[in-house]
Amino acid sequence: xxxxxxxxxxxxxxxxxxxxxxxxxxxxxxxxxxxxxxxxxxxxxxxxxxxxxxxxxxxxxxxxxxxxxxxxxxxxxxxxxxxxxxxxxxxxxxxxxxxxxxxxxxxxxxxxxxxxxxxxxxxxxxxxxxxxxxxxxxxxxxxxxxxxxxxxxxxxxxxxxxxxxxxxxxxxxxxxxxxxxxxxxxxxxxxxxxxxxxxxxxxxxxxxxxxxxxxxxxxxxxxxxxxxxxxxxxxxxxxxxxxxxxxxx
Numbered sequence: 001x002x003x004x005x006x007x008x009x010x011x012x013x014x015x016x017x018x019x020x021x022x023x024x025x026x027x028x029x030x031x032x033x034x035x036x037x038x039x040x041x042x043x044x045x046x047x048x049x050x051x052x053x054x055x056x057x058x059x060x061x062x063x064x065x066x067x068x069x070x071x072x073x074x075x076x077x078x079x080x081x082x083x084x085x086x087x088x089x090x091x092x093x094x095x096x097x098x099x100x101x102x103x104x105x106x107x108x109x110x111x112x113x114x115x116x117x118x119x120x121x122x123x124x125x126x127x128x129x130x131x132x133x134x135x136x137x138x139x140x141x142x143x144x145x146x147x148x149x150x151x152x153x154x155x156x157x158x159x160x161x162x163x164x165x166x167x168x169x170x171x172x173x174x175x176x177x178x179x180x181x182x183x184x185x186x187x188x189x190x191x192x193x194x195x196x197x198x199x200x201x202x203x204x205x206x207x208x209x210x211x212x213x214x215x216x217x218x219x220x221x222x223x224x225x226x227x228x229x230x231x232x233x234x235x236x237x238x239x240x241x242x243x244x245x246x247x248x249x
Contacts, residue, residue, distance in 0.1 A: 027098065027110055037113030047090040049241055056216055057085030057241045080216060081223035082208070082234040087241035088121040089114075091212055095240050099211050103150045111211075114239045115154045119161035122237065130235055131203035132167045133159055136210040136218060137196065139173040155209040158237065164207075171222060172197050192221040198229045207235040214242045 025031060028042030051062045053072040060072060089095045095114070102111035122129075135151035143149055155166045174197045206226070208219050219236045226234060 027113055028094070037109065038117060043117055046095055047092045049087050049090050052085070052087065052241065055084060056080055057087040057213060057236070057238075059090050059241060059243045080220050081227055082219055082236050085213060085216075085219075085236040085238065085241065086118070086122055086125070087213060087238045088118055089240045091214075091240040091242040099239060103146070103211065106147060108148075108153065111150065111153060112157055115157035116161060118154075118237060118239055119158050122158075122162065128205075129162060129164050130205045130207040130233070132165050132206050133209050133237075134167055134170050134202070134206050136208055136222065137171045137173045139175070151210045154211060154239065158209060167200075167202070167206075170198065170200055170202055171225075172199050192217055196222055196225055198225060202226060202229055202231050204230065204232040206231060206233075207237045210236070210238050212240050212242065213238045 026039040026042055027037055028045070029039060049057065049059050051060045052058060053060055053075055054069045055071050055075040058072045058075075060070065091099075098110045098114060101107045102114075133155045135149060135155040138146070138149040138151070152166075152168065158164070159166045173195060175195050208222060210219065213219060213236065216236075223234045223236075
């Protein structure tokens with residue numbers, strides 16, 4: 001019964017996504033018709049994460065990073081459980097506004113163009129693709145309230161672009177943790193301890209998919225859990241990465 005409901009939910013998501021694929025005005029300038037929903041000029045104007053840490057994707061000053069090969073201090077001192085992060089943009093205007101409206105106002109037309117651009121970034125890097133995409137899970141209570149999991153939506157769009165399957169239901173959020181906003185990385189990790197479970201077998205190489213990576217606590221906790229279940233390589237694919245906070249400098 002659960003598998004049937006999951007299938008119906010996925011089918012409904014795909015029908016909505018197919019409807020959104022009709023050429024529409026660019027979500028940025030509203031004047032250019034684009035199959036992706038975001039014209040080249042508006043794409044170029046977004047806050048690019050052009051000098052990321054080669055491990056966690058943290059935006060670095062250009063003098064610290066060379067095409068994503070340099071590592072930030074925390075990754076050198078304490079490497080994360082995941083292998084690398086792909087995050088084409090910094091979480092700033094107008095990306096943050098689009099993501100917020102996509103998540104909290106159910107404006108899915110704003111999320112799809114950003115996901116397609118993320119797929120383009122991944123394709124351009126020319127690296128081996130994972131065996132499967134795994135959306136970051138949402139607690140069932142929050143899912144009922146919002147009506148959809150934005151990570152799952154993004155994963156479906158990426159799957160359509162990159163021909164990598166989405167495995168739904170692999171991860172489950174077993175308890176609803178306190179709000180993460182305002183907490184530093186260590187407190188977020190403590191808050192998430194024991195909040196997730198693996199419900200089925202997982203391929204050796206997967207990509208965790210979410211909308212935004214802030215401190216990385218959520219994907220770190222998930223990656224540690226997945227490692228214990230035999231996963232050998234873990235990428236993290238997100239639309240945007242938050243910059244380092246002033247107190248973290």
